Amino acid sequence: MPKISTEDAHLTVLNLFTTDKPENQDKLIAEMRKIVDAAAYEGWMSSTVHAGQEFHGTANFIQWRSGEDLEARYAGEEFNHRTMPVFSEITTSIRLLQNEIAHTQRHPKLGGVTEIGPHRDDYTVIEVFKVAEDNQKALVEALGTGQDWLLDVPGYRSHSTLRGLRARGLEGSFAVTYAQWDSKEAYDAFRNAPEGEKSQARKSSEADIQALATSSDWNGYKVVHTRAAGGQ
Template identity: 45%
Template structure:
């Protein structure tokens, strides 16, 4: 199953899709799951499909070996002439965000960050817009460890990813439940630790936009899950 770590050298891509309604979301998720099951593209490492909870949408967290591998896939004739038009029919908006993992923070009870449908994580993806000149500062602020988080009920992990285009930062977070996340998210500012308030005060003026949604992981597959050539031949 896929794992999030800043030292595996992967290019991480977020494919974000909005749909009109839940029926459209189901069709989109079924279609994407079928594509992931058959994925064998050069340089592709993993895909983790998320279904939107607060609104009908989907997010695909994809790990690639390199930007060149990603471009080879997305510039291919089949993708441009078949996949792209089909997804435009299924969705209202599509965003492709190229990122790299800068830092990961996790509860002491976890050894590493796994993203899998076998887990029951309540996932939150936050996209923070920033002027390119301020991106490094914003990344540094969120990348610093915050020991107080290990005492927050229901907190599991969060990962900070830098947008390669230079104008956004992503916070990918896992929680035990919606209740745990909302309790933390809605905590009055004066009840947060002093160092957390200071960090948030520094970060807030740097943001040019902020959007978020909540998800559950519905399907995941890694390149290492693929059958060997011998197994594939035997299954034909």
């Protein structure tokens, strides 16, 4: 199963799609599964498909050997004349985000590696933060090393911080967090906690992030499919 680690030198790609109807989300997932199950691209390592839970949409967490391998895929006939036209018909937005893993943190009960896949029961939250280029490094640090207080939050499992490198469908600098929770209920309780119930560490952390990020958006997901090179 795919793992998220700062020790890996490969490229991490998050393809995020939104749509306006549940049936279109189903179509997206079906199309993504077809692509993942047939994937044999040079340099492709794994793909993990996520179904939107809070808002209609999907996410594909993809690991590539290098940016050069990914660009070869983007330049291909299939991607430009079959894949993108199909997705464009059933989506309201498409963002193809290239990243590097900057930081990972896990609750001690998870052990030493952040693992993703449909064999787990995580409620996964992916949040995208826009940021001025000069502030990207500081934001990545605030989203990563500044989050130790999460270990004391009920239902928290892990989060990983990704530094944005380049993107299609998103202008400017960005950072992404990929978080795992016990359940949607646990995450909702955390996100909607009254200000008076927040720890001082959380308040300080949120203030730092708010001062650096220019905007953000998120969705909750359930992992529904994964496949790695070699059919694993």
